[in-house]
Amino acid sequence: MLGRLRGxxxxxxxxxxxxxxxxxxxxxxxxxxxxxxGYAATLEIRHIPTAVLDFDNSQVSRDLLSRFTASxxxxxxxxxxxxxxxxxxxxxxxxxVALQIHAGFAQDLRKGRTARLQVIVDSSVSNTALxxxxxxNQIAGRFSQDYQRERLFSTSPLVxxxxxxxxxxxRPWFNTDFDSQWFFVPGVIGNLILVMVVSLTAFAVVxxxxxxxxxxxxxxxxxxxxxxxxxxxxxxxxxxxxTTLISLVGTLWFxxxxxxxxxxxxxxxxxxxxxxxxxxxxxxxISMTQQQAMVSGFFFNMPAITFSGFATPISSMPEFMQxxxxxxxxxxxxDVLRGVYLKGVGLDVLWPQMTAMGVLGLVMLTISVARFxxxxx
Amino acid sequence: xxxxxxAAIVRKEILQIxxxxxSLLITVAMPLLLMLGFGxxxxxxxxxxxxxxxxxxxxxxxxxxxxxxxxxxYFNVMKTVxxxxxxxxxxxxxxxxxxxxxxxxxxxxxxxxxxxxxQALIDATDNNTANVSISYSEAxxxxxxxxxxxxWLQRHGQARLQPPLKVDARTWFNEDLESTANIVPxxxxxxxxxxxxxxxxxTIAREWERGTMEQLVSTPVTPLELxxxxxxxxxxxxxxxTALCAGMxxxxxxxxxxxxxxxxxxxxxxxxIVVLSLGYFVSVVAKSQLAASQAALIATxxxxxxxxxxxxxxxxxxxxxxxxxxxxxxxxxMTIIRDVFLKGTSLPxxxxxxxxxxxxxxxxTILATRAFQKKLS
Numbered sequence: 102m103l104g105r106l107r108g109x110x111x112x113x114x115x116x117x118x119x120x121x122x123x124x125x126x127x128x129x130x131x132x133x134x135x136x137x138x139g140y141a142a143t144l145e146i147r148h149i150p151t152a153v154l155d156f157d158n159s160q161v162s163r164d165l166l167s168r169f170t171a172s173x174x175x176x177x178x179x180x181x182x183x184x185x186x187x188x189x190x191x192x193x194x195x196x197x198v199a200l201q202i203h204a205g206f207a208q209d210l211r212k213g214r215t216a217r218l219q220v221i222v223d224s225s226v227s228n229t230a231l232x233x234x235x236x237x238n239q240i241a242g243r244f245s246q247d248y249q250r251e252r253l254f255s256t257s258p259l260v261x262x263x264x265x266x267x268x269x270x271x272r273p274w275f276n277t278d279f280d281s282q283w284f285f286v287p288g289v290i291g292n293l294i295l296v297m298v299v300s301l302t303a304f305a306v307v308x309x310x311x312x313x314x315x316x317x318x319x320x321x322x323x324x325x326x327x328x329x330x331x332x333x334x335x336x337x338x339x340x341x342x343x344t345t346l347i348s349l350v351g352t353l354w355f356x357x358x359x360x361x362x363x364x365x366x367x368x369x370x371x372x373x374x375x376x377x378x379x380x381x382x383x384x385x386x387i388s389m390t391q392q393q394a395m396v397s398g399f400f401f402n403m404p405a406i407t408f409s410g411f412a413t414p415i416s417s418m419p420e421f422m423q424x425x426x427x428x429x430x431x432x433x434x435x436d437v438l439r440g441v442y443l444k445g446v447g448l449d450v451l452w453p454q455m456t457a458m459g460v461l462g463l464v465m466l467t468i469s470v471a472r473f474x475x476x477x478x
Numbered sequence: 479x480x481x482x483x484x485a486a487i488v489r490k491e492i493l494q495i496x497x498x499x500x501s502l503l504i505t506v507a508m509p510l511l512l513m514l515g516f517g518x519x520x521x522x523x524x525x526x527x528x529x530x531x532x533x534x535x536x537x538x539x540x541x542x543x544x545x546x547x548x549x550x551x552y553f554n555v556m557k558t559v560x561x562x563x564x565x566x567x568x569x570x571x572x573x574x575x576x577x578x579x580x581x582x583x584x585x586x587x588x589x590x591x592x593x594x595x596x597q598a599l600i601d602a603t604d605n606n607t608a609n610v611s612i613s614y615s616e617a618x619x620x621x622x623x624x625x626x627x628x629x630w631l632q633r634h635g636q637a638r639l640q641p642p643l644k645v646d647a648r649t650w651f652n653e654d655l656e657s658t659a660n661i662v663p664x665x666x667x668x669x670x671x672x673x674x675x676x677x678x679x680x681t682i683a684r685e686w687e688r689g690t691m692e693q694l695v696s697t698p699v700t701p702l703e704l705x706x707x708x709x710x711x712x713x714x715x716x717x718x719x720t721a722l723c724a725g726m727x728x729x730x731x732x733x734x735x736x737x738x739x740x741x742x743x744x745x746x747x748x749x750x751i752v753v754l755s756l757g758y759f760v761s762v763v764a765k766s767q768l769a770a771s772q773a774a775l776i777a778t779x780x781x782x783x784x785x786x787x788x789x790x791x792x793x794x795x796x797x798x799x800x801x802x803x804x805x806x807x808x809x810x811x812m813t814i815i816r817d818v819f820l821k822g823t824s825l826p827x828x829x830x831x832x833x834x835x836x837x838x839x840x841x842x843t844i845l846a847t848r849a850f851q852k853k854l855s
Contacts, residue, residue, distance in 0.1 A: 126769060141799050235610065246620075273602035279608060390684075396504045399508070416526050
């Protein structure tokens with residue numbers, strides 16, 4: 102049995118590493134995708150293009166606007182003097198935010214009336230708009246508080262010292278600089294392994310079926326289990342190799358800290374790759390052609406990535422979807438990746454995720470192998 | 479180009495597609511799945527952020543303050559704990575994203591005046607969600623401050639206090655700041671890129687792999703006829719898919735459509751030609767179906783997903799990547815489709831983007847026919 106398995110493995114490795122192009126396919130795309138993702142995937146919003154329209158032109162209004170100019174979040178690109186210009190600039194997409202201060206702004210403030218800061222936001226990109234409005238509110242809130250304090254202080258110094266207030270003492274953990282690369286890079290590792298292992302495994306089997314070499318193998322003394330092992334072991338190893346490679350890119354190139362133990366990461370990766378082999382084999386049992394395998398792969402990959410918490414938090418998804426994510430191995434692997442990389446936690450925290458991946462992997466492999474036997478008959 | 483030869487190729491391709499019924503079903507199922515998946519799964523409306531509270535004082539006032547978090551739809555107070563260890567564990571395990579810690583002498587300090595600091599421990603692994611939760615917490619604190627200060631001033635016989643500044647935010651184009659309105663039109667672009675690349679990239683590669691290409695070449699068909707003939711059926715499928723997606727966007731997700739249908743279909747036609755010829759080009763250059771599918775994924779789906787501004791704002795990327803995005807056809811189409819849906823932009827303002835798409839269409843057609851000729855000789 103071992104001799105036959107060895108023969109099968111040698112054949113597979115030769116096939117996989119046969120020419121320059123297929124060797125490149127194993128390692129090129131993951132690294133390229135890692136680099137592009139690492140640089141392009143950022144949800145940070147800074148330098149929001151902004152226009153200002155100051156009808157008051159007083160010292161107070163200039164003070165308020167200077168807080169926007171000084172902020173890293175806003176980039177004041179235009180100072181206007183006509184309302185209509187706002188519409189033009191926003192329509193053309195030149196600015197996202199327009200701030201407008203009405204005439205009599207300083208007077209309103211002085212007389213104790215509530216003055217208004219009009220903000221117009223292009224919300225066709227809703228995330229940017231949401232964050233921009235948040236920043237505007239923060240800056241205006243601080244201005245408001247400062248102004249109030251000054252005013253109260255001038256009437257009665259006692260008031261100033263005794264006026265109650267709460268200050269939020271922000272303590273960000275794990276990613277203190279709010280670096281989005283630190284968030285995305287570990288996630289990309291999970292995504293890439295998912296896509297690589299599933300498609301390689303599915304294609305390897307379906308290709309033999311399509312070309313007709315599957316029958317040739319079946320008439321040799323190679324058993325079914327040997328065939329399955331021969332088809333999965335190479336991709337298991339390639340998956341591990343790819344994991345190592347892109348983890349290295351993540352750590353050495355992007356400088357994402359690896360705070361936990363490599364051993365825990367390896368256990369997580371092994372369990373996850375087993376799940377993905379199960380999926381890949383399953384897809385190969387339901388596809389007759391490579392085109393079908395590719396599309397079925399896509400039908401699995403796309404939802405698996407979208408509903409994993411890769412880009413947006415699971416807690417904001419519709420509740421029904423939140424329940425479905427418990428069946429998604431990537432969800433657990435992302436917890437492991439981010440946990441080990443950024444939080445530096447170990448098995449004492451991550452055991453539920455590991456168990457879940459182990460169970461899912463076992464179930465998926467069992468189903469696939471059973472189906473695979475049938476599909477060979 | 480001879481029409482009868484072209485018609486023959488088209489007929490052959492249609493026959494082939496019709497015989498492969500699963501693939502045909504997929505062309506309908508895939509847009510549906512993507513639409514539902516992204517429409518529901520990708521949401522930047524961050525709500526129900528899981529929160530732990532550690533109230534070290536547990537007075538009426540501290541409870542009153544914490545109720546503000548409970549009442550907010552943005553937070554979901556999961557648990558009240560009574561020691562730091564529990565807070566740390568929860569953040570480590572990802573059970574909460576934010577922990578609010580009230581100091582021991584909270585109400586007393588508020589009585590004697592001056593600022594009281596309340597700790598907000600934030601899991602900043604996901605920097606975007608962390609940022610948004612800070613924004614929301616600050617808003618909760620500011621509202622609470624305003625209320626207690628007002629009460630204090632009234633107790634001390636001060637004049638009524640009005641907030642000096644009020645932000646009057648108007649969001650244009652997507653008034654409720656709903657991310658579906660922003661994501662869903664973008665998904666239409668992604669689906670078109672996928673249909674174009676996935677389905678066509680395999681058609682030529684399959685002919686090479688099965689050896690039927692030699693048979694085709696020995697007929698009097700010219701490379702351009704072959705290309706157009708092979709692409710026409712997929713073009714029709716693509717247009718139908720686009721209509722299906724637009725219909726879903728408008729009637730299922732209730733995204734407003736404010737532009738003109740003529741502009742919409744003109745830009746869709748141009749973009750389809752671009753992605754189809756790109757997929758064709760890839761399949762000519764690639765040797766096997768596996769290589770073609772991987773290359774198509776890298777050449778169309780990923781850039782459309784990552785570098786088009788679909789989720790990640792282009793103006794936040796590093797300068798080099800920003801320049802690169804100009805080479806991505808999906809970038810132009812993404813702008814057009816969002817503007818047409820949400821802003822109702824008319825043709826003149828979109829001329830630049832449309833011209834860019836037209837340029838890509840011509841260039842890629844030339845490239846693909848050239849590559850085909852080279853491969854033959």
